[in-house]
Amino acid sequence: MRRDRQGGTRLSSVTGRLDGVLQCIWAVRLLSAGRDFWSLVFPTECAACTLPTVSLCPECRAQVRKATVRPFRADGGAQALPAAEGCDGGSGDPTVIGALPVTAAGHYRGTVARVLLSYKNHRRTDVGRPLQAALAGALQTAVHEVREGGELGELLLVPVPTRGASVRRRGYDPLGLLLAGLGRRGELPAGCRVDALVVYHGPLKGRPSALPGGTGPVSQKGLGGSQRRINVHASMALATGRQLPPGTLCLVVDDVLTTGATIAEVTRVLRHAGAAVAGAVVVAATPAPSRAR
Known part of the structure; x- marks a missing residue:
């Protein structure tokens, strides 16, 4: 009994000291900073509707799935896309005969747009899984169409590059x-x-900018179709030391289709290197900016 009382006394003493430490203002600040850091690393609100405690709530997740379950052809409204392989007759004008086919998982609007924006611009990599599923479905659809066209060899999926900055x-x-x-x-x-x-x-030094008074590429956001083409033209190249066997079959992959200017630039590089570009695949497609913008 005496030993138990001493043990109880020691425990009470230790507990009292811990209580004093926890009540210290520095300890409170440290705990608060820890909670903030945990929230930053593991987001606790829905990326689409801000519902607390979940990265993507069941309802928003279901909306993303429903909106991307049926991939579709999205090249009709993208005026900056290049011509389909062997379909421009040398004119370089895809509006005459046919644009490069683009398969999109969904439309860039509503929950899909909010999730994509959170993933790209707000470091919400925790919502990448439903976007991966959407992209996988669009890739399967596009590849199936290429195979139906008689192309049975290896197919390279070439992502649109992201600027280092x-x-x-x-x-x-x-x-x-x-x-x-x-x-x-x-x-x-x-x-x-x-x-x-x-x-x-x-x-490139001296290359015209999409905006008056500047040189080199700027952000594509807010630019119209012709400005986007000027902005990215000749801004990309084949990776250093890479060569392609003639006729290498490729699909260009991007996250969002607007005018198709970046897809066109990647296609230009690949075709110049001797590759055959069968089409492109995107997570979501949005209508091209109006001429007024």
Whole structure:
């Protein structure tokens, strides 16, 4: 009994000291900072509707799935897309005969748009899984159409490159992260592999800018179709040391289709290197900006 009382006394003493430490203002601040850090690393609100305690609530997750379960052709409204392989007759005008086919998982609006924006611009990589599933479905659809056309060889999935400054600002490459996840899970279409063949080589000295008074590329946001074409033209190149066997079959992959200017630039690089570009795949497609904008 005496030993128990001494043990109880010691426990009470230790507990009292801990209470005193926890009541210290510095301890309170430390705990608060820890909670803030935990919330930053593990977000606790829905990326689409801000419902607390979940990264993406069941309702929003279901909306993303419903909106991306039926991939569709999205090249009709993208005026900056290049011509389909062998369909421009040398004119370079895809509006005459046919644009490069683009398969989209969903429309860039509503919950899909909010989730994509959170994933790309707010470091919400925790919502990448439903976007991966959407991209996987669009890839399967596009590859199936290519195979039906008689192309049975290996198909390279070439992502639109992300500028180095954007990767450093975010801390990750959004599109590369999606494709890497699909590769790890074995969810890429059979006979396909991801190859980052195309890179940004930086602004060319003296190259006209999309905006008056500047040179080199600027952000595509807010630019019209013709401005976007000017903005990205000649801004990309084949990765250093890479060569392609003539006729290498490729699909360009991007996150969002607006005018198709970046897809056109990647296609230009690949075709110049001797590749055959069968089409493009995107997570979501949005109507091209109006001429007024």
